[in-house]
Amino acid sequence: MAQEKKEKRRVAIMEAAVKAFSQLGYHACTMNQVAREAGVADGTLYLYFESKEDLLIKAFKHVIGNLMELLDKELVQFNTPADKLKRIIELHFQVMENDPSLAGFMQFQLRQPDPSIRQAIRRPLSSYARRIEKVIEEGHKTGDFRASLGARAMRRLIFGGMDETVSAWCFRGEKDSLADKAGPLLDAILHGLAAK
Amino acid sequence: MAQEKKEKRRVAIMEAAVKAFSQLGYHACTMNQVAREAGVADGTLYLYFESKEDLLIKAFKHVIGNLMELLDKELVQFNTPADKLKRIIELHFQVMENDPSLAGFMQFQLRQPDPSIRQAIRRPLSSYARRIEKVIEEGHKTGDFRASLGARAMRRLIFGGMDETVSAWCFRGEKDSLADKAGPLLDAILHGLAAK
DNA sequence: AAAAAATGAATGATCATTCATTCAGGAGGA
DNA sequence: TCCTCCTGAATGAATGATCATTCATTTTTT
Numbered sequence: 001m002a003q004e005k006k007e008k009r010r011v012a013i014m015e016a017a018v019k020a021f022s023q024l025g026y027h028a029c030t031m032n033q034v035a036r037e038a039g040v041a042d043g044t045l046y047l048y049f050e051s052k053e054d055l056l057i058k059a060f061k062h063v064i065g066n067l068m069e070l071l072d073k074e075l076v077q078f079n080t081p082a083d084k085l086k087r088i089i090e091l092h093f094q095v096m097e098n099d100p101s102l103a104g105f106m107q108f109q110l111r112q113p114d115p116s117i118r119q120a121i122r123r124p125l126s127s128y129a130r131r132i133e134k135v136i137e138e139g140h141k142t143g144d145f146r147a148s149l150g151a152r153a154m155r156r157l158i159f160g161g162m163d164e165t166v167s168a169w170c171f172r173g174e175k176d177s178l179a180d181k182a183g184p185l186l187d188a189i190l191h192g193l194a195a196k
Numbered sequence: 197m198a199q200e201k202k203e204k205r206r207v208a209i210m211e212a213a214v215k216a217f218s219q220l221g222y223h224a225c226t227m228n229q230v231a232r233e234a235g236v237a238d239g240t241l242y243l244y245f246e247s248k249e250d251l252l253i254k255a256f257k258h259v260i261g262n263l264m265e266l267l268d269k270e271l272v273q274f275n276t277p278a279d280k281l282k283r284i285i286e287l288h289f290q291v292m293e294n295d296p297s298l299a300g301f302m303q304f305q306l307r308q309p310d311p312s313i314r315q316a317i318r319r320p321l322s323s324y325a326r327r328i329e330k331v332i333e334e335g336h337k338t339g340d341f342r343a344s345l346g347a348r349a350m351r352r353l354i355f356g357g358m359d360e361t362v363s364a365w366c367f368r369g370e371k372d373s374l375a376d377k378a379g380p381l382l383d384a385i386l387h388g389l390a391a392k
Numbered sequence: 393a394a395a396a397a398a399t400g401a402a403t404g405a406t407c408a409t410t411c412a413t414t415c416a417g418g419a420g421g422a
Numbered sequence: 423t424c425c426t427c428c429t430g431a432a433t434g435a436a437t438g439a440t441c442a443t444t445c446a447t448t449t450t451t452t
Contacts, residue, residue: 006431025309027223031408041433043410052408082390111307111363113221118367136389145389153361153380154389160360161353167307168352171314184349192388193332193341193350194278202397227442237399239444248442 010048013038014059022104026056026112057120060109063102064124067095071131081139082190088132089162090182096166097178103170110163129155161185206244209234210255218300222252222308253316256305259298260320263291267327277335278386284328285358286378292362293374299366306359325351357381 016038020029031052035042049055074091078084096103110125112118132155139145145154165185169178212234216225227248231238245251270287274280292299306321308314328351335341341350361381365374 024311028310030406042408043434044432046409047431085389108307108309111304113304114224115220122368139389143391146387146391149380149384149389153377154384156360156364157353157357157381157384160356160358160363162356164352164356164359165349167356172318181349184345185353188345188350188353188388190388190390191342192384192386193281193335193345194386195339195342226440238442239400240398242443243397 006048009040011062013040013045013048014055014062017055017059018063018105019101021056021059021108022101025108026052026117053114053117056109056117059105060121061124063105064128067092068124068127068131070095071128075131075135081135081142081144084135084138085132085158085189086182086186088135089158089186090179092162093166093178093182096170100170103166107163107167107170129159132158158189161189202244205236207258209236209241209244210251210258213251213255214259214301215297217252217255217304218297221304222248222313249310249313252305252313255301256317257320259301260324263288264320264323264327266291267324271327271331277331277338277340280331280334281328281354281385282378282382284331285354285382286375288358289362289374289378292366296366299362303359303363303366325355328354354385357385 013034017034020034020037023029031045032042034055035045038045045055049058071088071091074087075084078087096106109117109121112121133151136145136151136154140147140151162185165181166178169181209230213230216230216233219225227241228238230251231241234241241251245254267284267287270283271280274283292302305313305317308317329347332341332347332350336343336347358381361377362374365377
């Protein structure tokens with residue numbers, strides 16, 4: 001049906017946009033480049049999205065949505081908070097490593113200065129944050145994690161550590177596998193830097 | 197002398213640029229806005245800087261230079277690696293809290309997608325990274341820090357945690373003092389999330 | 393009165409967006 | 423089967439707005 005085809009193309013355009021925006025960022029990327037990446041004409045983009053900004057926001061929601069869906073499916077398979085945390089970090093790194101353009105896209109969009117974009121991006125992003133905090137709070141309840149450390153502050157450390165690791169990997173052209181960095185990062189987060 | 201005056205104005209323009217760029221980011225900010233912030237005419241900017249990009253890069257080096265100078269003066273006053281690490285985090289938070297436009301500026305510029313800007317920014321940034329890694333390596337030597345955690349990976353966790361905390365404070369409009377977050381963050385980094 | 397600095401209107405380039413035009417393919421008729 | 427006609431989708435050249443940058447002119451300094 002025509003409806004299905006349209007939806008396919010809508011998704012294809014969003015995925016082309018992720019790729020195109022990930023090269024040099026949103027501002028430096030022209031709609032013409034997105035159109036070429038998607039294999040359509042400039043004007044066609046406007047049959048599917050209202051504006052460049054609309055396309056960015058929808059594309060961001062699309063990729064975060066995918067990641068959250070994947071995460072939810074994965075997390076139920078683990079029981080302890082520590083295992084869940086481990087899985088979050090591993091999955092984050094795996095997904096970014098499998099699709100470097102997604103990694104670049106996220107890196108740039110997370111620090112989008114434009115307020116209306118920031119605003120639109122806040123909700124999907126905080127759905128990710130909330131999932132991390134949930135795991136930390138669960139650890140507080142089970143006694144696996146120290147209750148003296150607030151869930152929000154810990155989430156910032158975890159997310160910041162993951163994000164900085166991905167950033168180094170994707171910009172500073174680190175050669176080695178991103179997935180290999182999950183173990184050490186988890187160890188540092190769980191047990192800290194200090195010797196006993 | 198004319199020389200001194202020129203230098204004063206050069207610095208004033210860089211500081212105006214930091215302020216102007218911090219509002220909506222580099223791309224959305226016009227040279228006219230920078231000029232108005234600095235109290236000069238558009239054309240005057242080009243008597244002091246080659247281009248908008250040149251101004252951004254020089255301004256970034258300027259602020260990082262200031263921060264490094266301050267950091268070096270402070271760090272010599274502490275002996276143990278843990279105290280030094282504590283001071284790094286405190287200072288970072290204090291500086292950003294004292295000058296929110298600096299915080300915004302750094303947040304945006306750290307994720308600049310433009311490759312020539314990234315390239316120009318790399319060196320001053322890694323001078324910061326190296327200072328953090330030095331402290332970690334010192335801790336390895338004294339036995340205060342676990343040697344099994346690589347200095348580079350730990351630096352990413354520390355820097356990422358600080359950066360994410362500043363980011364949350366300056367974008368998500370967290371009300372409470374940034375400086376207050378230094379203690380808990382250090383605790384988490386040193387002793388980890390896991391209960392004993 | 394030179395020289396040096398500063399000015400800001402004008403220039404030219406770069407896109408996001410629009411819209412008059414073209415195209416593709418399905419319905420129906422012979 | 424072949425031939426219109428019709429409709430919604432797609433096209434891409436043209437438009438208009440937005441700046442970074444320049445430079446002829448003015449102001450300030452020496």
